[in-house]
Amino acid sequence: MEKIQYDYPALHSVPQRVHVGVVGSGDLEVLLEPSPDARTHVVVNTSVDGFEATWKNVLDRFFARFHGAVSIEINLAQAAEGLRA
Numbered sequence: 001m002e003k004i005q006y007d008y009p010a011l012h013s014v015p016q017r018v019h020v021g022v023v024g025s026g027d028l029e030v031l032l033e034p035s036p037d038a039r040t041h042v043v044v045n046t047s048v049d050g051f052e053a054t055w056k057n058v059l060d061r062f063f064a065r066f067h068g069a070v071s072i073e074i075n076l077a078q079a080a081e082g083l084r085a
Contacts (some may be wrong), residue, residue, distance in 0.1 A: 002049045006059055010069035027077040030055040035069040046076040 017033040035041060040063060044055050 002044075002046050002052070004044040004046070004052050004055055006042045006044075006056065008042070008059075008063040009067070010035065010038055011067035012042045012045075012069065014068040014070040015040075029075045031073040032073075033071050035071050038069050040066075040068065040070050040072070040074045042074070044074045044076065048076070 014032065014034050017031075019029065019031055042059055046055075
């Protein structure tokens with residue numbers, strides 16, 4: 001299990017907690033809640049090691065456009081096992 005953490009600057013607050021969803025396999029969830037400070041905090045919990053650079057690229061692109069002060073937890077279990085192929 002790998003735990004990856006990132007922080008980004010933010011311009012505005014996010015007003016409420018949200019559970020974004022679960023994919024069909026039931027192995028991915030994204031939880032969002034207002035940030036305790038004026039920054040965005042992201043934690044990725046994944047069972048697939050070695051994809052930190054990929055996660056960073058994806059999240060850097062996203063947070064170049066989204067500037068909400070939010071705490072995000074991404075829990076990825078077996079859904080990404082196919083990435084190893």
